[in-house]
Amino acid sequence: MNWLGRLxxxxxxxxxxxxxxxxxxxxxxxxxxxxxxxxxxxxxxxWRDWLTTVDHxxxxxxxxxxxxxxxxxGFADAFLMRTQQAIALNSEGILPPDHFDQIFTAHGTxxxxxxxxxxxxxxxxxxxxxxxxxxxxxxxxxxxxxLWMTAAGAALVLLSLVLGxxxxxxxxxxxxxxxxxxxxxxxxxxxxxxxxIAGVGSTMTGINFLVTILRERAPGMTLMRMPLLTWTALVTxxxxxxxxxxxxxxxxxxxxxxxxxxxxxTNGGGGNMMNYMNLFWIWGHPEVxxxxxxxFGIFSEVVAxxxxxxxxxxxxxxxxxxxxxxxxxxxxxxxxxxxxASANVNAAFGIATMVIAVPTGVKVFDWLFTMYxxxxxxxxxxxxxxxxxxxxxxGGATGVLLSIPPVDxxxxxxxxxxxxxxxxxxxxxxxxxxAGYMYWFPKxxxxxxxxxxxxxxxxxxxxxxxxxxxxxxxTGIMGMPRRMxxxxxxxxxxxxxxxxxxxxxxxxxxLCLAIQLAVSIxxxxxxRDTTGDPWDGRTLEWATASPPPAxxxxxxxxxxxxxxxxxxxxxxxxxxxxxxxxxxxxxxxTASGVWLGALAFVFGFAMVWYVWWLAALSxxxxxxxVVFAMFSETPEFRVVDAPEVTPC
Amino acid sequence: xxxxxxxxxxxxxxxxxxxxxxxxxxxGFWWYLLSDAIIFALLFVTYGVMVDRTAGGPDAAALVDxxxxxxxxxxLLASSFTFALxxxxxxxxxRPRTVAWLAVTTMLGGAFLCIEGLEFIELVLAGAxxxxxxxxxxxxTLVGTHGLHVSVGMIGLLALLAQIRVFGxxxxxxxxxxxxxxxxxxxxxxxxxxxxxxYLAGSL
Numbered sequence: 001m002n003w004l005g006r007l008x009x010x011x012x013x014x015x016x017x018x019x020x021x022x023x024x025x026x027x028x029x030x031x032x033x034x035x036x037x038x039x040x041x042x043x044x045x046x047w048r049d050w051l052t053t054v055d056h057x058x059x060x061x062x063x064x065x066x067x068x069x070x071x072x073x074g075f076a077d078a079f080l081m082r083t084q085q086a087i088a089l090n091s092e093g094i095l096p097p098d099h100f101d102q103i104f105t106a107h108g109t110x111x112x113x114x115x116x117x118x119x120x121x122x123x124x125x126x127x128x129x130x131x132x133x134x135x136x137x138x139x140x141x142x143x144x145x146x147l148w149m150t151a152a153g154a155a156l157v158l159l160s161l162v163l164g165x166x167x168x169x170x171x172x173x174x175x176x177x178x179x180x181x182x183x184x185x186x187x188x189x190x191x192x193x194x195x196x197i198a199g200v201g202s203t204m205t206g207i208n209f210l211v212t213i214l215r216e217r218a219p220g221m222t223l224m225r226m227p228l229l230t231w232t233a234l235v236t237x238x239x240x241x242x243x244x245x246x247x248x249x250x251x252x253x254x255x256x257x258x259x260x261x262x263x264x265x266t267n268g269g270g271g272n273m274m275n276y277m278n279l280f281w282i283w284g285h286p287e288v289x290x291x292x293x294x295x296f297g298i299f300s301e302v303v304a305x306x307x308x309x310x311x312x313x314x315x316x317x318x319x320x321x322x323x324x325x326x327x328x329x330x331x332x333x334x335x336x337x338x339x340x341a342s343a344n345v346n347a348a349f350g351i352a353t354m355v356i357a358v359p360t361g362v363k364v365f366d367w368l369f370t371m372y373x374x375x376x377x378x379x380x381x382x383x384x385x386x387x388x389x390x391x392x393x394x395g396g397a398t399g400v401l402l403s404i405p406p407v408d409x410x411x412x413x414x415x416x417x418x419x420x421x422x423x424x425x426x427x428x429x430x431x432x433x434x435a436g437y438m439y440w441f442p443k444x445x446x447x448x449x450x451x452x453x454x455x456x457x458x459x460x461x462x463x464x465x466x467x468x469x470x471x472x473x474x475t476g477i478m479g480m481p482r483r484m485x486x487x488x489x490x491x492x493x494x495x496x497x498x499x500x501x502x503x504x505x506x507x508x509x510x511l512c513l514a515i516q517l518a519v520s521i522x523x524x525x526x527x528r529d530t531t532g533d534p535w536d537g538r539t540l541e542w543a544t545a546s547p548p549p550a551x552x553x554x555x556x557x558x559x560x561x562x563x564x565x566x567x568x569x570x571x572x573x574x575x576x577x578x579x580x581x582x583x584x585x586x587x588x589x590t591a592s593g594v595w596l597g598a599l600a601f602v603f604g605f606a607m608v609w610y611v612w613w614l615a616a617l618s619x620x621x622x623x624x625x626v627v628f629a630m631f632s633e634t635p636e637f638r639v640v641d642a643p644e645v646t647p648c
Numbered sequence: 649x650x651x652x653x654x655x656x657x658x659x660x661x662x663x664x665x666x667x668x669x670x671x672x673x674x675x676g677f678w679w680y681l682l683s684d685a686i687i688f689a690l691l692f693v694t695y696g697v698m699v700d701r702t703a704g705g706p707d708a709a710a711l712v713d714x715x716x717x718x719x720x721x722x723x724l725l726a727s728s729f730t731f732a733l734x735x736x737x738x739x740x741x742x743r744p745r746t747v748a749w750l751a752v753t754t755m756l757g758g759a760f761l762c763i764e765g766l767e768f769i770e771l772v773l774a775g776a777x778x779x780x781x782x783x784x785x786x787x788x789t790l791v792g793t794h795g796l797h798v799s800v801g802m803i804g805l806l807a808l809l810a811q812i813r814v815f816g817x818x819x820x821x822x823x824x825x826x827x828x829x830x831x832x833x834x835x836x837x838x839x840x841x842x843x844x845x846x847y848l849a850g851s852l
Contacts, residue, residue: 207683211672241682241683244683248687257785263781270781271782637669639658
């Protein structure tokens with residue numbers, strides 16, 4: 001018996017010089033961070049204040065840090081792909097085919113699961129409890145566990161660069177290519193287990209935020225007084241709870257095919273690979289809206305604040321959000337129009353796909369009318385929002401085009417499609433998260449981010465975006481398939497060089513983000529927010545100090561109106577009317593989240609490498625851990641003294 | 649030093665907070681059950697898609713033993729009933745009776761798992777394992793996922809029995825008992841589906 005499963009020296013990334021360099025950079029960066037913490041003597045503080053915390057704001061910050069780190073990795077992958085395609089006319093370019101396939105798979109997997117998901121969950125974690133006037137989420141410990149499950153999945157993906165290979169099956173992992181017979185190495189297994197582990201964390205997050213929003217709202221905050229970000233968080237949570245099980249089912253079945261020789265999706269043995277597409281996209285399409293709806297919420301907050309006006313058509317925005325949430329479950333088949341369903345089926349899903357553009361259009365008009373006759377301040381978050389509105393409409397138009405099945409037959413699997421979904425997700429999700437990051441940063445850290453570098457980052461991103469993706473619409477129409485490692489059509493190459501230039505601009509945008517953070521930290525005294533309300537905000541999160549105390553509000557506010565803070569400012573409301581300070585019940589910190597994440601990581605690792613004894617051991621550990629956690633009879637809460645309220 | 653009054657007030661605050669949290673946990677658990685129900689729904693659909701994909705191997709009619717499935721059903725339905733009795737006993741703070749009914753539930757659950765395990769082993773030995781055909785993959789996965797859930801419920805039952813021994817019928821223990829009960833009844837509902845669509849339909 002081999003104690004290390006299929007792990008051997010062959011696992012080192014010597015198949016491609018670029019992979020070896022990437023692995024080296026990753027290992028050295030990791031070592032440098034560990035060394036830095038060691039030299040500065042930060043271990044105790046890191047462990048006590050951060051790793052074991054259950055404070056939703058700190059968990060949110062760690063989610064966002066994870067997302068930004070993974071954004072760097074995902075961008076590096078994107079840049080390599082653009083460079084390869086710019087060069088590789090009738091030549092091999094810089095990447096061996098197998099490595100190129102790993103890169104486009106890793107890029108998609110990372111950007112969806114380990115950049116966008118942690119980014120949005122992090123922002124929701126930071127903002128939603130504050131916006132509804134809550135002390136914390138409903139289940140603070142579960143919240144920590146969700147974070148560490150997500151981190152475990154991300155760690156598995158990062159590890160795949162150093163040990164073994166990542167999947168070459170695309171971020172959707174379609175069988176039969178992802179079956180053992182076609183791809184016997186570790187790649188697909190890394191993909192399955194990282195996605196599964198992070199997915200369980202996301203399901204728990206969904207449940208947590210559902211219960212939080214339904215039960216922890218401050219007195220007076222009815223559903224129709226909830227800020228729009230909270231509304232999108234609610235709908236997103238419902239989608240998470242109902243959609244992620246489909247991901248669990250499809251990936252587990254794929255794992256069963258690979259590990260136990262089953263025949264769900266194989267070519268032989270009665271397998272039906274079409275069922276994978278159905279199961280995967282029953283999760284996958286709602287996932288698009290899980291990513292986009294919170295960004296819509298952020299844009300709504302930003303537009304209202306920086307136009308100094310209430311949102312136009314608040315109720316229509318709420319109903320549009322809910323409608324999108326429901327419709328998102330009715331369109332999954334448009335992801336495989338060309339796979340042989342009948343014309344009637346395709347027509348039904350095509351119409352559903354066109355219909356979903358309607359509530360989205362309603363939203364765009366609501367944002368435009370919010371700005372109309374407003375006193376618009378062109379801050380960095382506002383620029384991201386404006387850039388989003390213009391760019392997203394273009395992407396939406398190409399989406400309606402693709403929703404016509406006959407057109408889709410011509411366009412599917414071309415880079416036109418790649419351009420389309422980047423056109424939705426880059427402005428529709430990432431721009432929103434970056435707007436939210438710059439908007440709420442002062443709330444969390446007590447100082448604003450530098451505006452100039454924020455704007456530079458925006459302009460580099462938006463120019464880069466158009467340069468990088470508009471040419472792909474053109475090459476797509478010219479017939480260029482996606483995922484091409486090299487090609488022989490010289491007409492595509494000039495456009496691909498333009499796309500490469502776009503990637504350079506986006507790289508500058510990423511660099512500006514890093515500079516912005518560094519500059520802002522250096523100038524933090526000048527950028528200090530002493531009021532708790534640096535933007536003249538409208539909603540409750542700006543009614544408490546920046547950074548807020550661990551219990552969020554010294555006295556839980558009573559809510560009188562939509563845009564409660566704006567209401568209070570207009571009436572010179574005396575906050576002492578909310579009540580006198582009283583002792584507060586706070587959740588205790590716990591290391592259980594970290595241990596759970598660590599066990600899940602070891603389990604995933606063992607499953608990838610067929611180290612069965614370790615898999616069994618870590619699984620027993622996981623079960624024992626949960627049973628042990630059930631045994632805690634002592635309250636997980638303590639009482640802190642009534643805060644002393646300083647009159648302002 | 650805290651005065652007696654302060655200590656009392658703090659205790660009352662924690663109590664109130666715990667009650668609020670237990671309620672939230674029950675609601676959260678309902679949402680979890682809904683997401684779990686979706687997992688089963690997709691497994692049922694997959695079974696429906698795969699039921700004819702036998703790849704020349706045995707089909708449902710060939711391997712379904714309705715008598716055995718009927719006994720399994722009786723075990724599980726009875727265990728749901730005894731769990732409800734345990735829940736009632738706990739409500740009335742009747743510790744011995746709670747323990748007794750939970751023990752009966754555990755035994756019935758164990759009996760169910762034994763019969764199911766036996767069925768699986770026989771099938772595998774007869775060359776009708778999950779790797780034989782798409783149909784058998786779907787069969788083992790659907791029935792097995794239910795069985796896995798029952799196993800998890802068994803771990804929960806044993807843990808609860810241990811907790812009652814250590815802590816008595818404390819509020820956290822009762823709250824867990826309530827949620828495990830929801831889980832156990834949920835599994836019963838799922839089994840009715842399995843029995844109908846796999847065993848009854850298969851025996852036709």
